[in-house]
Amino acid sequence: MADLPLLDSQRLRALAQHSATVTTNCPCTEPALAAWTSTPLSFPEAQLKDIGTLYVDPYDEPGFAEYHPNGTRYESADAPIAPLYFPYNRCNVAACEVCGRCYLRYTEAGGYFVDRRIRALNQPELIVDAALPG
Template sequence: MSSVTFLNTPQALRELADQPHSPCQCSLQHCAGWESVSDTVWPAQHMTHVATLRDPDVHEPTFEEQHTQGTRYESADAPVVLKFFPYNRCDVYACGKCQQHALRYTEFGGYYVDPRARRLNPELIID
């Protein structure tokens, strides 16, 4: 069982993301959309695992995506929709240097594992 909070509403995630933060110069500054961020690039020494979007009661979350404005998975302006992929498989981290929040999940393919991250923009969180 995880010791971090399960955020199950857009409002709860917005409240977390709306906390004040400053610009950061870490490796996540380029992660407006989903980007590959290997463990060697992930700024682990500055990141704190603060929440999860993974529903503990759902064994196999959907891979269906939600794009209300015709965006794509990698789009910087793609909506953050908690019940849809990849958000339903994410954990939320906070940077100790700037207090910026980031989402992180691991993409699994046939022969690869690809950790991905996206800075959390509260304006993109939708119901």
């Protein structure tokens, strides 16, 4: 993660805006990824290249507080994208090398499993600059 540029909200919005305007047909759009989901086995992960990170400090364990001021939930398609909050604070941003669409990705690790999670980055209006409390 240290070799990826840290993306601020302005750059994240620009990537989301670009991703929202891509009209090219591509296998990466096959699954519905508006909300967080386990990466489908059919998703062409080999087409993705990490282009940035939201992980502020690779030597610090980010928190698990989520940001849902309007009653959304982790799995909501309209949940805000708040970079300082979970799970965004653990994400890299990847771009499809075929069509240019962008995706948020992180690895969920717990108990006895590891799960790669993914969410399309194509709704710039959901990106918020929410500060952590305290």
